[in-house]
Amino acid sequence: MVIRVEPNSKQAYNLLHKGILSLARAERQGICIDMKYCERQQKTLSRKIAWAEDQFRKTSFYKDWKTSIRHEPNIYSPQQLGKFLYEVKHIRQTRQTKSGAGAVDEEALESLNIPELQILLSAKKLKKIRDNYLAGFMREAVNGVIHPSFNLHLVKTFRGSANNPNFQNIPKRDKQAKLITRKALIPREGHQLMEADFGSLEVRIAACYHQDTTMIKYIKDESTDMHRDMAQQIFKLSNFDKHNRAHGILRTAAKNGFVFPQFYGDYYLPCAKSLAKWGQLPEGRWNKHDGIDIGGIKLSDHLINQGIKSFNGFVNHIQDIEADFWENRFPVYARWKERWWNAYQRIGQFSMLTGFTCVGEMGKNNAINYPVQGAAFHCLLWSLITLDKFIIDNELQTRIIGQIHDSIVLDIYPPERQIIIDAITDITTRQLLNEFKWIIVPLKIDFEIGEIDGSWADMKEIEN
């Protein structure tokens, strides 16, 4: 299968031409690395990893493993671990990989309830931080600066990508991993790091394609909140308090376990499983004491009271919600998906709003997602080009140092901080809408900034 994507307009060609020049400037600038910190951290991590490995090797689990194969197993080999668990010990697989082997990823191992494996998992996590990230930074550093490549020619959807090292997958959600890795990335002396990212960019760009009135209202009216509404519907909450911790978790569950997967083309069964996991509900019969606490009552108890008595009942419930989501809440969006898919099937290609044509064999989810992902990235790229020109024209000392799909990362010269914030705000929320007339919803830009001589680990949101 070959998918050809090409600019079909002068404007689209210019975007790539100018885009790669601006990204080349970011590459040449690079990002400073605290080499001394990296060396210290590597030593600390190595000590912790060695300790965890020691602990693991003392367990009877490990000894049985070693005995079974008559030599030292490689404890980091998924194949060897899978063989021991599923072929020697005959433990029932909870899930399989694509090729049919028993899965041994974190989720699969957790579900086996073997405490010894927790030690192995913790060692693996630390090893990844040390070898994948810190070692990668140090390997790529030249005079204390890394110069990641930012590519525009590798992604099917015409997004960008980054490598050597990959600047776009540095840990952010896991607190420990975030802290250790991002502390290594620092601004130039006397400067500060800043990241400007579009809020819910893909949702907004999708709305430019389907023009669903309900979705546009969610975007335009800041007192509404799609994820909150879905959390209430999914978990049958009669009220919602955004300061309530449990409600916050259920909102995140709705967002990451239902709304986004549905937008990417997922369906109710995996959604129900993911939602149950968020709420810590088992995939079987429920009793009153299952799930997270939602204010004096367990989630399972609450749902049982609402008539959902088991995981199976919950699956049916989510199936109903899925139907309601597309048939009643976002019917225009749903019709656009069908129209778009039918048109693609007739002619074997489609064009993005930014003037790029995709030709080739695609499944339904691909054909629907590519134009959104591509056009959203092009909004970021146009903004980056325009900001770069602003920096050059005004002879500023601030530099763009990278791009992460819907965000721009900068090394800020502190006296220029407000000038840059104002420029980015103007470019992303006004000039961009003037350049791309098809953008029919407002766009939103958020800023995070670090301390002067701080690191990328301690970024704070700024009110704009």
Place this chain on the structure above:
DNA sequence: GGAACTCGCCAC
């Protein structure tokens, strides 16, 4: 001895 593959996991 290296290419190509699998698996797992990090980001948006």
Place this chain on the structure above:
DNA sequence: AAACGTGGCGAGTTCC
């Protein structure tokens, strides 16, 4: 019928 979109990277493993 099908069923989550896009990448990069490291380590282990298999194939030539």
